[in-house]
Amino acid sequence: MIPTDFEDVAQQVATGRLARQSIQGLLQEAHDRYRENREGLQAHYIPALGHADPEHFALSMAHVGGSVFEVGDCGHEFSLQSISKMFVFALAVQHLGRDEVRERIGVNNTGLPFNSVMAIELNEGRPMNAMVNAGAIATTELVPGEGPEDKWVAIHRGLSDFAGRELQLDAEVYASESAANERNKALGRLLKSYGRILGDPEAAVDVYTRQCSLRITTRDLAVMGATLADGGVNPVTGVRVLDADTCRDTLAAVAASGLYERSGDWMFEIGIPAKSGVSGGIVAVAPGKGALGAFSPRLDSAGNSVRGQLAVGHLSRTLGLNLFASAPERWSVPER
Numbered sequence: 001m002i003p004t005d006f007e008d009v010a011q012q013v014a015t016g017r018l019a020r021q022s023i024q025g026l027l028q029e030a031h032d033r034y035r036e037n038r039e040g041l042q043a044h045y046i047p048a049l050g051h052a053d054p055e056h057f058a059l060s061m062a063h064v065g066g067s068v069f070e071v072g073d074c075g076h077e078f079s080l081q082s083i084s085k086m087f088v089f090a091l092a093v094q095h096l097g098r099d100e101v102r103e104r105i106g107v108n109n110t111g112l113p114f115n116s117v118m119a120i121e122l123n124e125g126r127p128m129n130a131m132v133n134a135g136a137i138a139t140t141e142l143v144p145g146e147g148p149e150d151k152w153v154a155i156h157r158g159l160s161d162f163a164g165r166e167l168q169l170d171a172e173v174y175a176s177e178s179a180a181n182e183r184n185k186a187l188g189r190l191l192k193s194y195g196r197i198l199g200d201p202e203a204a205v206d207v208y209t210r211q212c213s214l215r216i217t218t219r220d221l222a223v224m225g226a227t228l229a230d231g232g233v234n235p236v237t238g239v240r241v242l243d244a245d246t247c248r249d250t251l252a253a254v255a256a257s258g259l260y261e262r263s264g265d266w267m268f269e270i271g272i273p274a275k276s277g278v279s280g281g282i283v284a285v286a287p288g289k290g291a292l293g294a295f296s297p298r299l300d301s302a303g304n305s306v307r308g309q310l311a312v313g314h315l316s317r318t319l320g321l322n323l324f325a326s327a328p329e330r331w332s333v334p335e336r
């Protein structure tokens with residue numbers, strides 16, 4: 001653990017403003033640039049995802065000022081999948097507090113794929129972070145509620161608050177994943193054997209499968225992400241969903257593990273916390289500025305949308321979102 005001494009020190013916030021205001025034009029530019037890219041393959045291990053039209057491509061951005069910009073197939077709904085993990089983590093931190101969630105789950109990268117059994121074994125049963133399947137399954141128990149049904153209600157309500165509308169379950173995806181999730185059930189049982197799941201592991205996997213099956217659009221993703229960029233207030237509805245500290249903690253955990261074992265590469269190249277899902281969605285959050293939602297079903301070998309990564313990367317540069325980029329404030333000195 002990193003030693004800290006923050007107890008009596010208030011959090012000050014200093015984020016920059018969006019570098020350019022022509023968001024609609026820049027979204028269009030990114031869409032035009034990558035729409036002919038046909039690399040990658042859509043996920044098939046959940047049979048219903050194999051039916052997706054691989055040509056779909058949508059980009060949205062929600063600004064913390066409340067405006068939303070969109071290009072492409074923005075009305076198309078797809079399942080939330082792994083992107084749910086970061087928002088459920090946020091609900092757990094909000095409910096139980098950062099220290100308990102960190103103790104039970106962790107906030108470090110496993111360095112291993114999203115559905116790894118080895119990651120549990122190598123870490124004495126600790127799932128290490130909530131962005132991999134094991135951690136996400138264990139995290140479903142940490143939201144408010146007595147049993148799995150109550151917890152599902154809290155998750156459904158919480159995720160809908162992030163989106164600013166009531167999200168619907170995709171019954172086909174839920175049935176398809178429920179019939180094909182033996183591996184997640186195995187992860188659940190292993191976690192139970194280590195005491196990292198206290199209730200019924202199958203029930204925890206079922207709640208997790210439901211949260212993955214919620215239908216969203218890129219607009220929803222952008223608004224959900226922008227709620228985390230806006231100190232926990234949904235910038236469109238004005239509803240407070242989380243405390244600002246919970247947003248900060250969630251984005252830190254996402255930065256470490258949002259793109260699975262490629263998270264370091266992602267931060268090196270793109271420089272903003274982002275989470276991807278196997279249906280082809282990506283949400284990327286620029287604190288104090290807003291969030292991008294991207295969707296295109298063809299994935300790379302780690303499970304990340306190819307067009308989505310390219311488009312978010314492009315927009316991070318053109319909109320000036322990279323958290324690590326700076327330019328000299330006072331001197332005009334040529335670059336080396």
Ligand code: GLU
Nearest residue numbers: 081082114133212277278
């Ligand atoms: N529901 C999917 C699974 O558990 C989510 C995986 C993902 O999007 O990375 O395999």
